[in-house]
Amino acid sequence: MTERIDVVELLKAQHTKIRELFDEVANTKGEERKQRFHDLVRLLAVHETAEEEVVHPFARSNIEGGELVVKDRIEEEEKAKQALSRLDDMDPDSAKFLDEFAALRQDVLAHAANEEEYEFAHFRRAADRGKLENLARAVQAAETLAPTRPHPGTDTALKNVAVGPVAAVIDRTRDVVRKAKG
Incomplete structure (x- = not known):
């Protein structure tokens, strides 16, 4: 039987992977940096979409002051999405x-x-624990359908449902094309 992971364990493990990818981007150059950056963008986009669809709604209604806590996190996420969108069009070796x-x-x-x-x-x-394991499975399910690039302005579950599926198809098609170009 496989070990079941709860949502906190899952999200913290993803945060560790995000830190590792930031290090890899910073410590590489050229095509390798470009590829590591695209890996980072993909992980951040998928991770944040799943948080917006699953984690933040849970926090809003289940933790004290949840609405305010989530509002602050969404503002941080939106700032990051905008920065990622700008960076995606730049030469990764430029100053x-x-x-x-x-x-x-x-x-x-x-x-x-x-x-x-x-x-x-x-x-x-x-x-x-059971509820937190269910939330982890919901996060993983949301990630399989999430866009793989940041889409500023899609900062809620409702907006992700409206834009997400189309954006995800476009993003995943771009990923295949980008990979084919090598």
């Missing part, structure tokens, strides 16, 4: 990319720490 990437890295890592402290830390008091 401008490196400067904006460094600022994005700082913002995203602060955002992850804020989620862990102000949102995820309260989940185990708000729900039992």
Whole structure:
């Protein structure tokens, strides 16, 4: 039988992977940096969409002050989406990319720490292990259908449902084309 993971464990593991990808982008050059950056963009886009669809709604209704906590996280996420969109069009070896990437890295890592402290830390008091495991499965399901690029302005579950499926098809098609070009 496979070990079941709860939503807090899943999201923290993804935050660890995000930190690792930031390091990889910072420590590589050329095509390798470009590929690592696209891996990072994909993980961030999928991760944030799943949080917007599953995690934030749970936090809003199950933790004290949830509405305000989520509002702050969504503002941070929107700022990151805008930065990722700008960076996606830049030469990853340019000084401008490196400067904006460094600022994005700082913002995203602060955002992850804020989620862990102000949102995820309260989940185990708000729900039992079974519920948190169900939330992890819901996050994983949302990730399979999520867009793979940031889409500024799609910061709620409702907006993701409206835009997400079309964006996901377009994004995943672009991913295949980009990979084919090598």
